[in-house]
Amino acid sequence: MDTLSTAGWDAITHTLLAQYPSQTDPIHYAPPVSYRLGGSDPLDGISIYDGGEFYHFVTYGFSELYEKESENEQYSGFGFELTLKLRKSCIRKREKEQKNICGILQTLAHMSYENGDIFAPEEYIYTGQTTGLDADGTSPLTGFLTMQDPLGIIDTPNGQVQFVQLVGATDAELCALNEGRTTVAALLAQLPMGLTDYKRASLL
Numbered sequence: 570m571d572t573l574s575t576a577g578w579d580a581i582t583h584t585l586l587a588q589y590p591s592q593t594d595p596i597h598y599a600p601p602v603s604y605r606l607g608g609s610d611p612l613d614g615i616s617i618y619d620g621g622e623f624y625h626f627v628t629y630g631f632s633e634l635y636e637k638e639s640e641n642e643q644y645s646g647f648g649f650e651l652t653l654k655l656r657k658s659c660i661r662k663r664e665k666e667q668k669n670i671c672g673i674l675q676t677l678a679h680m681s682y683e684n685g686d687i688f689a690p691e692e693y694i695y696t697g698q699t700t701g702l703d704a705d706g707t708s709p710l711t712g713f714l715t716m717q718d719p720l721g722i723i724d725t726p727n728g729q730v731q732f733v734q735l736v737g738a739t740d741a742e743l744c745a746l747n748e749g750r751t752t753v754a755a756l757l758a759q760l761p762m763g764l765t766d767y768k769r770a771s772l773l
Contacts, residue, residue, distance in 0.1 A: 578634040580725035611678035623654040633727040645728035653735045659767040669704040690717040695743040708767035710737035737765035
């Protein structure tokens with residue numbers, strides 16, 4: 570019986586191990602049933618690394634984790650994986666908020682799998698949502714900016730994968746972007762590390 574290749578998965582893990590060499594067994598969330606086998610969550614997993622002042626979430630599933638299936642040789646799957654850096658000091662209940670972020674990442678994965686949405690740096694995700702992104706829905710952050718994660722772009726056996734970092738944005742910031750009164754680049758310049766902080770004040 571042939572063994573399923575995990576070359577794409579391994580390429581992501583090796584990239585994170587280079588960043589966090591002592592964290593060989595990070596917190597990892599996986600759906601009970603894989604999407605490939607009829608499960609409801611598109612991402613096969615989300616790992617969470619300890620970045621010091623933040624938790625670094627990394628998805629597994631926007632790219633091709635196993636065998637090469639798409640005809641596009643340049644890119645692996647959708648060509649990216651999402652990351653998010655959640656500031657520890659803004660968290661009251663760690664496990665609750667980690668599960669909440671994982672749920673948000675799975676929701677975004679549905680957008681890609683069902684509509685073909687591609688997430689790239691220097692864009693924004695605004696749905697008109699007014700409740701906060703945190704588990705209790707009270708944060709002023711209601712959507713996201715995107716930037717390239719310093720992990721960069723990697724070459725895998727299945728094609729290129731870019732790590733796209735989500736950055737929590739307030740409703741005021743997203744409205745200004747939607748109305749053309751500012752740019753993603755201008756906002757990111759004030760958030761150089763791109764940390765998602767539920768407690769931060771709006772930049773506008």
